[in-house]
Amino acid sequence: MDNLILINIVYVIAAALFIFGLKLLGNPATARKGNMLSGLAMLVAIIVTLMDQNIVSYGWIMVSILAGSAVGVYVSKKVEMTGMPELVSLFNGVGGLASAAVAIAAMVASELSSGIASISVIALIIGSVTFSGSLVAWGKLSERVSGKPIVFNQQAIANYGLIAATILFSSLYVLNPSSLFFIVVVIVLALAIGVMVVLPIGGADMPVVISLLNSYSGLAACAAGFALENNLLIVAGALVGASGIILTNIMCKAMNRSLINVLTSGFQEVVTNEIVVEGEIKPISAEDAFYVFEAAQSILVIPGYGMAVAQAQHAMKELQELLEKNDAEVVYGIHPVAGRMPGHMNVLLAEADVSYDLLLEMDEVNPRMENFDIAIVIGANDVVNPAARELEGSPIYGMPVINADLAKNVFVIKRSMSSGFAGVDNPLFFKDNTRMIFGDAKEVINNIVRQFND
Amino acid sequence: MDNLILINIVYVIAAALFIFGLKLLGNPATARKGNMLSGLAMLVAIIVTLMDQNIVSYGWIMVSILAGSAVGVYVSKKVEMTGMPELVSLFNGVGGLASAAVAIAAMVASELSSGIASISVIALIIGSVTFSGSLVAWGKLSERVSGKPIVFNQQAIANYGLIAATILFSSLYVLNPSSLFFIVVVIVLALAIGVMVVLPIGGADMPVVISLLNSYSGLAACAAGFALENNLLIVAGALVGASGIILTNIMCKAMNRSLINVLTSGFQEVVTNEIVVEGEIKPISAEDAFYVFEAAQSILVIPGYGMAVAQAQHAMKELQELLEKNDAEVVYGIHPVAGRMPGHMNVLLAEADVSYDLLLEMDEVNPRMENFDIAIVIGANDVVNPAARELEGSPIYGMPVINADLAKNVFVIKRSMSSGFAGVDNPLFFKDNTRMIFGDAKEVINNIVRQFND
Amino acid sequence: MIAIYLLFILMLAIFLGFELIQKVPATLHTPLMSGANAISGITILAAIVLAGNDSGTAATVLGVIAVFCATVNVVGGYLVTDRMLAMFKKK
């Protein structure tokens, strides 16, 4: 019993470390330290758990821990940077499997009271859903499964059916805690749910799904904790569960999606539509754009008529100063016809007291465009339209433009997708490296400025 | 036992309500709702506690609850707005008394195990210190006791002695949990500590002290919770304790004091100093100034040479727009000699595109000065120097100035206490309604702007 | 073992307390302090139990005093806080 007290006191400390770790993980400056703290907590918890007096044989435990560690180390070292999200989903699946296995083990180890049985079956279901769902997500991310939403007719009905069946068999199991059959049926059903729920979600939404499944695996741990009366499992599980939900929500917002919308893809009517989209517009919020700005070393500002309309020049000057303080180089690329009168941009930028040295002509910036980390287009449209270069037959074909599209990242700030003075569409907005920040130029820039100050 | 479960489940809910309530209390928009939620939690907790099966007689309980409520209602309704901080300290003292009484009651009710005994004596000490300390604080605030720090020679030694004695007798009590004598001695010592610790702290620092004592009373409740194995006491007490400490720290920062410094006043050597200070400078951070700005209806901006040096005109324009969006009226009072050349302010403000209609002459703003909620002086000095009006013999006596000091609140933004062009001191900085915001004008204003956007 | 649970609860509650009051505006300092003070009147629960128990007159009397004091703290505390907060209402 003394041992138990010791273990639990260490658990309290481990829980505190987890909490600290998570807190630090939320801040770029301390994230790494946070991760290490949380790793330390895990290590301590594992070691102290091994001192549990109920443990009679260590052999298999050690073998599986060593094997697991080896696999973990190998996979995580070998993976390419680009493969990380897939790997995370794979780990998540494995974690779900572990939870499920724990639940089954508890179920087969002894006859359970109905309370514990219901908690265990919950852990089992969540673990299984996490497992199969994560595997599908992994498949989609690594393109083993088509990234497109996979939908079929009547799927909503099928899904409802699955859920009903799962509830039914779970209840049956709780009533007959000794029945292996019900356990197996529940497992199969839960695995199916995991597959069915993730399949109809598009590849682009996968990070959200993984985050949610991750939150689920926390809940599974939490449920296991209840079943085994293990405080640390409850605390750590609840932390992961709750923070996962919040994180999922934040990620949805950043992607301009609603959580409900993502989750219920499998429960929606199938709509087939045949509209050909020329490309995809990738909107981004000013808040998220900030992180790119923070990391950039050289930035080209391309102002246009919209900057004048929004009177965003003062805000831009402030952003420029902040970027410069952040050791980035900022220059302005002034297209000769930007605005609505010759020298329009000059008037504005002089008003904001932008140094003349920073104003470069089109011919000066175009040759070095590839070297800019960011080209930020502020309310300009025609003057950065690659159609003038590429699209013979366009009304502006042949007009020299600033080749913003050749910069590493392009941010376009404007209020809508509407066209500029010349009234022609702008393929720049659909390019891969372009992100649209919709909104009034002044407000958007002020927003980014605010991020710098936070 | 069923009853106990019910009570405890309700406690979980009450704890959640307390947490929510505290969270909401931290935001001006929701604070009132937060307070009500927390009140609701308290009510629910009290009612459910009354269902405790150990309670055999309700008579006295009801009487004291009714009497207590009556007193509480009466006092809180009657107090003047200005008397509130005193009242809070009084309530806090009463709360401390209650904790102390609970601890004694537990001690006399039955022989305690040494674990419980030590926790109880901690509760007793904290409760008593809170009680006497709060009373002294109340005395200082209501000017029943001199607001000046009361210090005497050797007080540090006396205090260390007191603490040592308290520890000694507490230990003795824990060893003899039946001894009434030790209890009484501990009480007396603890009360003395409360008095001794608070007396040497100046009246201006009282809010910090009360906040700290308040945090203590939370800890007392928490200790009582441990003694009685009452979860809700632990949770609520810990919440109050922890948030109280943070709050105390925040308040210290806002007053430009260090917590350690405030607390250890009683342990420092007595320094008598004879320098005559003409008045007190009250610095304030831009963050805190923001709340006054947010509440203001009419604001007068008085720019001076410092605005030009800092090139703060664009930032000021932005602040103006935010204030106007917040339904406040903003005008600029331009002193004819502000700056270093005739029309200096005009050049700057025109650059920032401040409408000419908002620029008022000295003679237009002076008569209505009393009606301005805020006069914000940006890097001006001589032109708002009341010495020109009041101090015959001053080199600038007789020069007409903008009477900023007559506005309801004055904020002066400058980098230091140094004087302006004329080289004369400015009594405005020492006025009661003046708060200094030290820093570069542009940075300070940007800071306030940022608050508006958060 | 119960002590362990209580310790867990304490630890979590303290963390939570810290997290909750991270960035409060200065205008709310006093009301917040006052509101927290009202919550600290939670000792009333302990007081009630002790006052209602029959474990000797001394304990009961102390319990009753404690109930009275705590009630003053709780009731007065919430009301005063509410009055302060009522002043903040946006125009």
Next chain:
Amino acid sequence: MIAIYLLFILMLAIFLGFELIQKVPATLHTPLMSGANAISGITILAAIVLAGNDSGTAATVLGVIAVFCATVNVVGGYLVTDRMLAMFKKK
């Protein structure tokens, strides 16, 4: 009664989880998710106990599988997270 304590702990932990992840920058979304995923490998504790108990071969086998899986999750999770975070280091 133990259930009550557990409930208290759960409630507090959930609140704390919400509070902790209030405003994370987008760059941290993936590492944070990955870090949290590693933490969710905490089931390893349960797995260890079950694998070590002697309550039937089935349970032991399942326990060992669970330990293996959970270890992969924990070890891999922390290392991957660390690798991601290492990329953020300020120039």
Next chain:
Amino acid sequence: MTTIAFPKEIKQDEKRCALMPSNIKAYTLLGLDIVVESGLGDHIFISDDAYEAAGAIVTSRESILAAGDFVITVNKLPLADVKLCKSQACLISFLDPFNELDYLTALSDSGQTSISVEMIPRSSRCQKMDALSSQASLAGYSMVSIGMQQLNTILPMMMTPSGTIKSAKVFVIGAGVAGLQAIATAKRLGATVTAFDTREVVAEQVKSLGGKFLEIDLGQTAQTEQGYATELTPEQMAKQQAAQEACIADSDIVITTAQLFGRKPPKLISKETVGKMKPGSVIVDMAAENGGNVEGTVAGKTVLKQNVYLVGNGNWPCMVAKDASQMYANNMLNLISEFADKETNTVNLDLTDDILQSCVITHAGNIVNPVIRKHHNIDLEKTV
């Protein structure tokens, strides 16, 4: 090898020229020969040596006219000089083709090709050759400059110990290229600027420069495809004049830039309205030389009438002749480059090109430009 000739401007008080030394390198890179009349840059302090050093041949007027396949000037070449040019030469300059039928006829009779720079289309692609815009923009600046000079008060507001001086009020009528630049310049100087234009799209542009737009409800107004305003009906004109009057009377400087492409500028300010202005006020009438927007302005002069200065100087870009020359010379270079063939070192005017279709006026003995023909009612059958 194509030779391009740049004779001196003959017009009185003209200080601009159509070539700057900095352009010569670009021309020679295209393989073109540049011949320059001695003294071309005198007015803007550019010596013959500078042109020579840059690679041009500097010689007499007669020689260069005789040598030039292209003859580029700012103002139209006097007919006497046209006779000295090659018969297939191409003359490029402002030609004022809507008003100078006689000159055009003479040109077409003598057989040269002529390009009117004011007829270059206003497409995004042609902006670099658009001399009308470049010169108008400078005119906008100059008009404010002269208004500032003429006014006996300062433009910005000044709050000083010696009293507060209110900012001057400037009213700009017509916010095209010149008007917008005038707005920007006056705004920079701290004046309170109001503007009006019949084209509603302009309101936002005025505001984007910090000016106020005077809202007058004229009912339906329109603009051409090139962005030029269409003429108002007489009722609309009357409405506009009435609505403007208060604003004009209140202004210290009024700048009128209203033009109608190919038509006489509208009369916008009557004698009576002028009389309502404060004594000492200033009206700058951009169009004075073509008839003017203001009743009473005298082309080429500043006069004081009813105690108001009416500035009708004209040739505004000439006030900043160096920049004006630079811009004009760049426009010409861009025009020539567009049709230069680097391989053959020649410039080939392909008359089917849509730019040339709209700006070539005479060719091979005919007035070929359809717009101009239509304007002067030249029967198509007759001459082609």
Next chain:
Amino acid sequence: MTTIAFPKEIKQDEKRCALMPSNIKAYTLLGLDIVVESGLGDHIFISDDAYEAAGAIVTSRESILAAGDFVITVNKLPLADVKLCKSQACLISFLDPFNELDYLTALSDSGQTSISVEMIPRSSRCQKMDALSSQASLAGYSMVSIGMQQLNTILPMMMTPSGTIKSAKVFVIGAGVAGLQAIATAKRLGATVTAFDTREVVAEQVKSLGGKFLEIDLGQTAQTEQGYATELTPEQMAKQQAAQEACIADSDIVITTAQLFGRKPPKLISKETVGKMKPGSVIVDMAAENGGNVEGTVAGKTVLKQNVYLVGNGNWPCMVAKDASQMYANNMLNLISEFADKETNTVNLDLTDDILQSCVITHAGNIVNPVIRKHHNIDLEKTV
């Protein structure tokens, strides 16, 4: 009742006057009588009627001079007119007391009291009467205005399809009241402005207006209690000239405002330096009328030397005569108000007052001002 007389300005090309109709009410509220010479405001379009309507008596020069207890003008009253004034009258105007000893002697002989407005102290309290500052400030504006006019390029930068025009470079030497205003005005117009002054405190002020300050290490320099610069040593002068040269050669407009109170302005720009400037550049020499900062400027004229325009027009405030009059008139009103006694409706000059001690020059037949006596070496014993 004290009467204040405002005769017309006689000096050629002077357009300012010392009274505006808007001031008359304030004077009459003080109980003073105002007499005005007919035609006082002609140059700035203020009619006699306007003065009369405001409460002044408008009549002939002789009558008002005979009636005035105070005679206020901008420029000094011709001696012929002084004779017509009351013998106890007080004459107020710019007197140039450091240079006009003969005039002062004549004044003191004829017995009138005289106040030199340039001698009003520069304390914070006196700024409202400080005509030197108010006029200098307007001069700063006017000098940029004339420089802009004279220059054949525009001041702001312009990036257009017809090429990029670099902003003009303006160099201001002497950043006192006039210099700062010049900096501000040029900056507003978009020019790149550099400034230099010997007083180091000015560097921050220049920067606060967005100008660059040219750092020249001259060693020890100083300023008087009133903020005026002290004279440089010849070595320092040479150093300054050498260090400035590159900046001047690079500038399109140079504005010199360097003055030394009570002394001839320093020569800052030599002929050689002028010769290094670009052809067509402009130098505006504020002090040309008093000898000038620039070698070769001609007082009252704009001349072209070495292809550089040397502008020495002088009387700069006169270019914005209305505002200049308004400010000067306000300064005078503030001066009179300071000594007016509302009870007795008189103005009493208490010569022990420290303001009057520094600005009264002659009184009761003597030159009483100590600074001026010292400057002209008038032996104290001899005359008092």
